[in-house]
Amino acid sequence: MTVKVRRQRPRRRVFWALVAVLLADLLALSDTLAVMSVDLGSESMKVAIVKPGVPMEIVLNKESRRKTPVIVTLKENERFFGDSAASMAIKNPKATLRYFQHLLGKQADNPHVALYQARFPEHELTFDPQRQTVHFQISPQLQFSPEEVLGMVLNYSRSLAEDFAEQPIKDAVITVPVFFNQAERRAVLQAARMAGLKVLQLINDNTATALSYGVFRRKDINTTAQNIMFYDMGSGSTVCTIVTYQMVKTKEAGMQPQLQIRGVGFDRTLGGLEMELRLREHLAGLFNEQRKGQRAKDVRENPRAMAKLLREANRLKTVLSANADHMAQIEGLMDDVDFKAKVTRVEFEELCADLFERVPGPVQQALQSAEMSLDEIEQVILVGGATRVPKVQEVLLKAVGKEELGKNINADEAAAMGAVYQAAALSKAFKVKPFVVRDAVVYPILVEFTREVEEEPGVHSLKHNKRVLFSRMGPYPQRKVITFNRYSHDFNFHINYGDLGFLGPEDLRVFGSQNLTTVKLKGVGDSFKKYPDYESKGIKAHFNLDESGVLSLDRVESVFETLVEDSPEEESTLTKLGNTISSLFGGGTTPDAKENGTDTVQEEEESPAEGSKDEPGEQVELKEEAEAPVEDGSQPLPPEPKGDAAPEGEKATEKENGDKSEAQKPVVFRASVTRFGFR
Secondary structure, three states: OHHHHHHHHHHHHHHHHHHHHHHHHHHHHHOOOOEEEEEEOOOEEEEEEEEOOEEEEEOOOOOOOOOEEOEEEEOOOOEEEHHHHHHHHHHOHHHEEEOHHHHOOOOOOOHHHHHHHHHOOOOOEEEEOOOOEEEEEEEOOEEEOHHHHHHHHHHHHHHHHHHHHOOOOOEEEEEEOOOOOHHHHHHHHHHHHHOOOEEEEEEEHHHHHHHHHHHOOHHHOOOOOEEEEEEEEOOOOEEEEEEEEEEEEEOOOEEEEEEEEEEEEEEOOOOHHHHHHHHHHHHHHHHHHHOOOOOOOOHHHOHHHHHHHHHHHHHHHHHHOOOOEEEEEEEEEEOOEEEEEEEEHHHHHHHOHHHHOOOOHHHHHHHHHHOOOHHHOOEEEEEOHHHHOHHHHHHHHHHHOOOOOEOOOOOOOHHHHHHHHHHHHHOOOOOOOOOEEEEEOOOOEEEEEEEEEEEEOOEEEEEEEEEEEEOOOOEEOEEEEEEEOOOOOOOEEEEEEOOOOOOOHHHHHHHOOOEEEEEEEEOHHHHHHHOOOOEEEEEEEEEEEOOOOOEEEEEEEEEEEEEEEOOHHHHHHHHHHHOOEOOOOOOOOOHHHHHHOOOOOOOOOEOOOOOOOOOOOOOOEEEEOOOOOOOOOOOOOOOOOOOOOOOOOOOOHHHHHHOHHHOOOEEEEEEEEEEOEEO
16 A cells, blocks of 8 residues: 555646646736836837736836936946936937937938938938938947837837836737828838837827727717817927718627728928927027127037937927916027017917917818718817927817817827737737727729730730729738739739828829839749640739838739539549649748738638729739638738639539539639749
């Protein structure tokens, strides 16, 4: 009996050891469940987290403040961030970088690069010949791209979140301006990768604000549509958004609240920064006037003095929002000379008179894009720090024709809270109440291609075709498939932005190139030679506009079908044939598409092709695509989209093999899918 007990002790020890390991794994897992959001503004950022037991909380920085200046000071062996960097701006203005987000994704000849250089002449911008962009030249040995500087800031925001949460954090949702194009969004994603962050989504800051508003007013949303206008004037830009809230029926969770972005208008350069620069220039003129006749240098030539004046202009703008006048004063502005001058609100409003005239512009743009009138807007809500300027509110109130402007939202933190709610919803570690978000495409995207047509016997000409993939104010995320039915050889097509007529001439110059990329397909002719007896169903290009608003071309493939007799004896042979892929070149899903791709499975619906009308026989099809799961590792056969160019009544191979009642009936069988390499 004693021997028997001794034999069981090792088993018990192993059992308890396994239990201990399992508990340790569970505890370790719970320590890495937190997610974060970063509301990345031009002047400051707000960071929020969600972790078990801590629902949606704003992170306090090292100075116990709820917002952190987006400023970086770079030295040879040191880096300073936030308030520490802001204090260094006076001592070392050349090495202190701010408002660098305005340079993201922009080439050296972009007007915003010249504008940045004019605003901040202390910074030396050098040309990067490889990327056609600019670098910050801190010293002969030290230079950084705007993406690298943003990566440092995001890494700092991550450290703040981890210190506050007391655990490591990798998953994040980052806000971006709604007017960011593809190049600017990819620049933010690149910066996040440098910071070691896994971006769950780039969410538009106006959408994040609308989500925060809806989440905290869930009970007020019903089946009757409510149209709310959010007017967001921040430091660097102004955005006006029209949002519709309504209860809708969903397949997964029944009736749920939904927000839909209906209209968007924006002004890239209208904001608090431009007001502060006007004040700085005014103060510099007053200081020079005080020293007139003393043969003193122009204060504008002294970077440290201009940094002091900009800081004082920021303070002055804030104080004048609540007072009719205020005394600007700086000790030892330049050459140990103190500066003191009285500035009134009237003077400030005169300095910015042309800026205030631009306040109604985004409102009109938003109404036009939503095809709505002001009578349909129930409330106008103010967001952003610059909306606290009384003149802004006065002009806006007159423009919208309402009795009052809504101030029932935290203008500084709404976007951060909405983004962290979305982070929790996207994370597998948390379960939140569903809130359907339907964002809208601001810049339409289309495909352009040229092919040879025979107008008369023996007379050939080139025809240029356009097909809109994602239309303006259409919802996203979504996938689309475009089918080229008239090609049997290698060809190229271009992915471009669509009609940008809603942008002004200056905005178009800032926008940059309207060509996204050119796709060159190889191996099309070889695929037709390989399957000469099969019917071609066209060359299918699969596009994905993910939750972050980033476009990717997942794959391009040639599809062939043949009519066969479905009999039990032939099923095994046909199945083998159907599972054969001739992979000429790799064209799999990009890493970004895998990370940010939507998991929503949508039934494919035919959508009419937009653009030019085709002559009889032209069949370029544009369709929404069902979600195709892709496993890691080797590239498997892509699942067939539902209804993909197949006549009614046709069935996929798997369904044919499982449905015995349909045996012996002739069906169309997809024999092969050939993927092409593209570059």
